[in-house]
Amino acid sequence: MESRRKFLQKMALPALALPFLPSPSWANLQKPFISPYQGPVLRVAIMGLGGYGTRVADAMKDCQKAKLVGVISGTPSKVKDWQSKYGIPAKNCYNYENFDQVKNNPDIDAIYVITPNALHHDQVIRSAKAGKHVICEKPMALNAKEGQEMIDACKQANVKLLVGYRMHFEPKTLEVIRMREAGELGEIKFFQGLVGFRVGDPAQWRLNKDLAGGGSMMDIGIYAINGARYMIGEEPVWVTAQETKTDPTKFKQGVDETIQFQLGFPGGATASCLSTYNMNNLDKFFLNGANGFAEMQPSTNYGPIKGRTHKGELSQPHVTHQTVQMDEMASIILEGKQVVVPVDGEEGLKDLKIIDAIYQAVKTGNKIPLKS
Numbered sequence: 001m002e003s004r005r006k007f008l009q010k011m012a013l014p015a016l017a018l019p020f021l022p023s024p025s026w027a028n029l030q031k032p033f034i035s036p037y038q039g040p041v042l043r044v045a046i047m048g049l050g051g052y053g054t055r056v057a058d059a060m061k062d063c064q065k066a067k068l069v070g071v072i073s074g075t076p077s078k079v080k081d082w083q084s085k086y087g088i089p090a091k092n093c094y095n096y097e098n099f100d101q102v103k104n105n106p107d108i109d110a111i112y113v114i115t116p117n118a119l120h121h122d123q124v125i126r127s128a129k130a131g132k133h134v135i136c137e138k139p140m141a142l143n144a145k146e147g148q149e150m151i152d153a154c155k156q157a158n159v160k161l162l163v164g165y166r167m168h169f170e171p172k173t174l175e176v177i178r179m180r181e182a183g184e185l186g187e188i189k190f191f192q193g194l195v196g197f198r199v200g201d202p203a204q205w206r207l208n209k210d211l212a213g214g215g216s217m218m219d220i221g222i223y224a225i226n227g228a229r230y231m232i233g234e235e236p237v238w239v240t241a242q243e244t245k246t247d248p249t250k251f252k253q254g255v256d257e258t259i260q261f262q263l264g265f266p267g268g269a270t271a272s273c274l275s276t277y278n279m280n281n282l283d284k285f286f287l288n289g290a291n292g293f294a295e296m297q298p299s300t301n302y303g304p305i306k307g308r309t310h311k312g313e314l315s316q317p318h319v320t321h322q323t324v325q326m327d328e329m330a331s332i333i334l335e336g337k338q339v340v341v342p343v344d345g346e347e348g349l350k351d352l353k354i355i356d357a358i359y360q361a362v363k364t365g366n367k368i369p370l371k372s
């Protein structure tokens with residue numbers, strides 16, 4: 001009888017032979033009886049080869065439906081490194097000045113923008129004008145006005161715009177959403193979202209208002225806003241918010257250190273959230289309904305996400321968020337797949353409208369109504 005090893009080797013061969021099939025990973029080799037994926041593959045260029053871009057690139061090695069094929073960077077040495085690390089041909093490498101020429105490159109389907117927040121608006125619009133689908137990191141833009149312009153540009157260019165909301169594909173998160181939708185928690189009353197970390201180097205772009213657009217709220221607070229929306233399953237109708245700053249040297253004017261905010265929902269539920277750049281180990285969601293609860297801690301980091309409900313521990317498997325995200329996004333772009341929690345530009349815009357209102361509430365001390 002054929003040995004298991006030979007059988008596995010045979011199974012891996014077609015993937016090696018076809019240029020746009022993912023390279024065989026250990027995870028894939030562990031599933032010998034599933035025939036190799038032969039459907040369409042989304043060919044992606046990453047723009048911004050920094051910390052998170054590298055994480056996405058590494059995770060994409062295990063994707064079935066998405067493949068890293070190109071880069072856009074201002075640093076030639078990084079481009080060289082990525083070329084050899086990820087097997088990227090020179091014809092798929094661009095810089096920030098010439099990337100509009102990607103228009104003439106039929107081997108790239110989508111651009112994933114993973115640069116500092118303030119650059120997203122212009123880079124997404126240029127990518128759309130070049131006729132490429134765009135995936136943009138969170139926050140999608142600095143404010144709702146920019147976000148709307150990005151949505152309009154992508155519509156006009158007839159390309160899709162998605163936002164890198166990796167938690168929308170995380171199995172334990174999806175289980176809590178399923179339970180809520182099935183009525184297992186009863187009427188939802190309350191959500192608490194605590195998110196933050198102690199930010200390091202004061203010279204980094206995250207603490208530069210011009211590049212970050214704000215402080216912790218833009219970077220990490222957005223997880224509590226987004227989480228409140230997908231956990232409660234409604235759109236908020238009002239916001240109140242309060243800022244505290246203990247280190248005005250590090251957190252300059254317009255760069256928030258800590259903001260607490262509250263959201264009111266049409267069904268009567270409220271959310272109470274904290275976003276900070278000044279506390280470690282803060283990554284907790286709590287959802288309370290009339291008949292049950294769900295709590296997750298950690299709730300938004302790279303995992304494993306941990307959680308329990310009134311029915312017991314959540315036991316869904318840990319996945320590499322970015323691998324699942326990119327496979328799912330390929331299905332959305334290439335096959336029009338409908339997902340449980342959307343990741344489109346409209347979803348990004350909803351969070352930006354709330355961020356705008358939070359900053360307005362901090363400034364005025366008023367309760368700010370939200371229009372959907």
Ligand code: NAD
Pocket residue numbers: 048049050051052053074075114115116117119137138139164165166205211219
């Ligand atoms: P980073 O500083 O590690 O990388 C940013 C990259 O952008 C660098 O390669 C840098 O060279 C490049 N860049 C281009 N123009 C620049 C400029 N004018 N100034 C500074 N850098 C410039 O940052 P990061 O952590 O990779 O974050 C990038 C984006 O990804 C941000 O929008 C961030 O919010 C988002 N992000 C998302 C997640 C997530 O889990 N979804 C995690 C981390 C970061």
